[in-house]
Amino acid sequence: MPLTAPQPRGRRWRIILHGVAVLGLTVLTQLGGLAWLAALAFRRGRLAFLAIFILAYVALWGGAQFAAPVFGRVPLPCSGEVLRTQSRLYCVxxxxxxxxxxxxxxxxxxxAVAVRFPGTVTLALDGGFPFLDGMPLVPHLSHDDGEKLDFAFYYADTVHGDGAYLPGLTASAIGYFSFLRLGKETCPPVWPTLRWEMRWMEPLHRSIGLEPERTRALIGALAKDPRVGKIFVEPPVAAALGVAGEKIRFQGCRAARHDDHIHVQL
Ligand SMILES: [Zn+2]
Structure with missing residues (x-):
């Protein structure tokens, strides 16, 4: 005879789903899982659950803007004419x-890029979470201490237009995964790999191309900065841009490919 009453199947599923939600939100935003747990503690119906989750997330989000600097992390600007995140989603x-x-x-x-090319806006992609060294920013392997940052390429109207620079625009809606695919594939197929192809996203990308002058200038400015340790750019992209140097490296075949963005670390 069982010592405990069997759990109703619906309740077991609810626990699993809430567990997945907490885990997913933590992996995606670091603090979103806490907001979900707060909503679970106070829930009174689905609408109230959603309202409490949003309120709790907004409170945690606002608190992080003030508390993170105490722990050594600052937010990159979400708006601005010279430097901003590619999308407000990165800030959210x-x-x-x-x-x-x-x-x-x-x-x-x-x-430095804006001085050379007035009107240029540099777009940051993933940086890191507000708290805790050692918690990686999935799917990145190394963005775990605030000392790594990705930049979007600059883009120009090269496909249908006159090749003019397009301020604030990227080929992909999130700045990542619009791969240039220059030259021959450098890596053999290995598993597991973060060298995703993401071909299913291609129809969703804007028909715009790389703006080489500004992209070259950004890599050059980063390479010249003594605080910068490494810059990851896919070798065919570095060759096409004519950038080289001790800091400009290939990230290896197991890491994410870097012909859609620039990775820089201190
Ligand atoms: Zn990176």
């Missing part, structure tokens, strides 16, 4: 935090 999801030094590196490089 708390993925725009870096160390103050990394923030200075980003702003200095963006300003």
């Amino acid at each position: 999801l708390l993925r725009n935090f870096v160390t103050p030094e990394m923030a200075d590196v980003a702003l200095d490089a963006a300003q």
Whole structure:
């Protein structure tokens, strides 16, 4: 005879689903799982659950903007003419935090490009979470200490237009995964790999091309900065742009490909 009453099947599923939601939100935003748990503690019906989740997330989000600097992370700007995140989604999801030094590196490089090419806006992608060293920003392997940051390429109207620079635009809606695919594939097929092809996203991309002058200038400005340790660019992209140097490297075949964005670390 069982010692405990069997759990109703619906209740077991609810626990699993809430567990998945907490885990997923934590992986995506670091603090979203806590907001979900807060909503679980106070829930009174589905609408109230959603309202409490949103309120709790907004409160945690606002608190992180003030508390993270105490722990050594600052948010990159979500709006701005010289440097901003590619989309406000990066800010909403708390993925725009870096160390103050990394923030200075980003702003200095963006300003260097804007001085050479007035009107240029440099777009940051994933940086890091507001708290805790060692918690990676999935799917990145290394964005776990605020000292790593991705930049979007600059784009121009090269496909249908006159090749003019397109401020604030990227080929992909999120800045990632619009791969240039220059030259022959450098890596053998290995498993597991983060070298995703993401071909299903291709019909969703804008028909615009790489703006080489500004992209070259950004990589150059980052490479010149003594605070920067490494810059990851796919070798055919580096060759096409004519950038080279000790800091400009290939990330290896197991990591994500870098012919859709630039990775920089201190
Ligand atoms: Zn990166």
